[in-house]
Amino acid sequence: MNRRILQVGPLKPSLATTLAERYDALVLPDDDTRAVFLAEHGPAIGAAVTTGRVGVQADLMTELPSLGAILNFGVGYDTTDVEAAAARGVLVSNTPDVLTDCVADIAIGLAIDTLRGLSAADRYVRRGDWSKVGNFPLTRKVSGKRVGILGLGRIGQAIATRFEAFGCPIAYHSRREVPGSPYSYAASPAELAAEVDILVVATSGGSRTQHLVDRKVLEALGPDGYLINIARGSVVDQDALVELLRDGGIAGAGLDVYTEEPKVPQELMSLDNVVLLPHLASGTVETRAAMEQLTLDNLDRWLADGTVLTPVPEVQQP
Ligand code: 8YV
Numbered sequence: 001m002n003r004r005i006l007q008v009g010p011l012k013p014s015l016a017t018t019l020a021e022r023y024d025a026l027v028l029p030d031d032d033t034r035a036v037f038l039a040e041h042g043p044a045i046g047a048a049v050t051t052g053r054v055g056v057q058a059d060l061m062t063e064l065p066s067l068g069a070i071l072n073f074g075v076g077y078d079t080t081d082v083e084a085a086a087a088r089g090v091l092v093s094n095t096p097d098v099l100t101d102c103v104a105d106i107a108i109g110l111a112i113d114t115l116r117g118l119s120a121a122d123r124y125v126r127r128g129d130w131s132k133v134g135n136f137p138l139t140r141k142v143s144g145k146r147v148g149i150l151g152l153g154r155i156g157q158a159i160a161t162r163f164e165a166f167g168c169p170i171a172y173h174s175r176r177e178v179p180g181s182p183y184s185y186a187a188s189p190a191e192l193a194a195e196v197d198i199l200v201v202a203t204s205g206g207s208r209t210q211h212l213v214d215r216k217v218l219e220a221l222g223p224d225g226y227l228i229n230i231a232r233g234s235v236v237d238q239d240a241l242v243e244l245l246r247d248g249g250i251a252g253a254g255l256d257v258y259t260e261e262p263k264v265p266q267e268l269m270s271l272d273n274v275v276l277l278p279h280l281a282s283g284t285v286e287t288r289a290a291m292e293q294l295t296l297d298n299l300d301r302w303l304a305d306g307t308v309l310t311p312v313p314e315v316q317q318p
Contacts, residue, residue, distance in 0.1 A: 003303060004044040006064070009054025011073060015292045019049060023299070028060075038063040047071060047302055049295065053261070055079025061088060069302045072312075073295045074282070075099055075155075078205035078232060082314040092315050093298040093308035096154060098290035099282040104158035106281040107200055107230045110254030111163075113275045114226055115140040115198075120272040140251070143167050148196030150189055150212065151203030151231065152178050159200055159230075171196055189213060193220035198228060205232030215240035218250055226252045230281045233258040242267050245274055256281050 005025035007016060019025035026045075029037050042063045048056050052074035058081045061067055069091040070080055077094050085092050113119050117139045124136050147163045149156045149172040160170045160183060170183040173192040177185045186192035189212055193199050199221050203209045213227070213236040221227060227250060229236055238259040244250045245268070252273035258264055261279055268274050282288065298308045307317050 003046045004041065005299070006041075006045045006048045008048045008050040008056055008060070011049065011051060012288060012292055015049075015073065015295065018292075018296065025049070047299060049073065049299065050080065052076040052079055055081075056085070057081050058084035061085065061090065068306065069093065069298075069308060071295050071298045071302070071308070073291055075103075076205055076232060077312055078234070082312060086315045089318075090315070091302065091308050091317065092312045093295075093302075093310050094312050095291040095294045096310055098294055099287050100154050100158045102284050102287040103155050103230055103281040104162055106256060106277070107155075107159045107202070107228055108162045110228050110230065110256065110275055110277065111198055111200070111226070112142050114228065114252045114254035114273070115142050115145070117272065119275050123272075145197040146171070146195065148172065148186065148192040148199045149183070150174075150192060150199060150201050150235075151209075152181065152183070153202065153204070155230070156200070156202035159202055168198075189217045190220045193217045193225065194222075196221070197224065198226045201227070201229040201231045201235050203231050203235055205234050209235045211235070211237045213237065213241075215244075218244050221250050223248055223251060225250050226254070228254045230256045233261065238265065245271055 005019060005023045007019055007025050007027045026041055043065055045064045046066055047069040048067060049071045050056055052072065056070045061084055067090050070085060072080060072092060072094045075094050075096050077092060080092060082092055121136050124130060143166045145168050147168045147170050149160050152172040152174045163170060171186050171192055172183050173186045173189050186195065201213060203212060215237055218240055242265050245253055254275040256277040257279055264276055268276060298310060301307055301309050311317055
């Protein structure tokens, strides 16, 4: 088995250092030396370590004929071509569970910030408006709001549990109804949006969920509805979202993810009914350390016996 390890894209610095020092990993160049690098080292590469921001596409896989595993730092792996990997017998692992709590916490934080205007109020105080203008305008209550979860997977479930503690009735839409779930099931994203005050996007990304939240869904959410997205920017029609936010078609949005990160539409910058985060939901010291450890554990397992601990569902273990 070829065992050379390849780093694809930037990684958490401590992970990159460990890969280089402990595993003698190579780093894929992203400049014009890449083709020469791949011609020289491609055939020896056994495993690639990457993140959801970069991933391994089918064309890179063809340059790595001995590739046996792609280890993804992060739960989302929509930038890796899992069908091409499965067809080539390449294993793909991700880092589920260890980041669920932090991502769910940020969904709640975004909802409270968006409805109660925390970031906007902070700007208000810093501008000196409290003494110049007077009291901050009234905001919207969070407790008891009807919450819709789009994608009741591990993270969606953790978000639902947290909102339950706020006395919020929960509904959801997933590809399939979840057996035994205490929450009410809506047959489509638009039906879900129509019956809730806060719509939380918690699906995976990729072609299957591209623009699942389209203009129709946002219009169903309506002028009193709020959108929270901690999943992937690709799930939401961002142009429609910007337009509806600007024109009062929806009440507000809390966003951790965007269509083309790190680009954030300029039109959102001046809107006080929008909270903008730089894709930080899993970004705590504790959780990123756990993601790093799980990535290395997957790599060690693959080196030991050719399997991984946390394979993505689309690929079969040997
Ligand atoms: C990370 C994420 O920001 O896990 C995911 O899918 O989006 C985040 O946890 C990212 O994967 C790390 O680069």
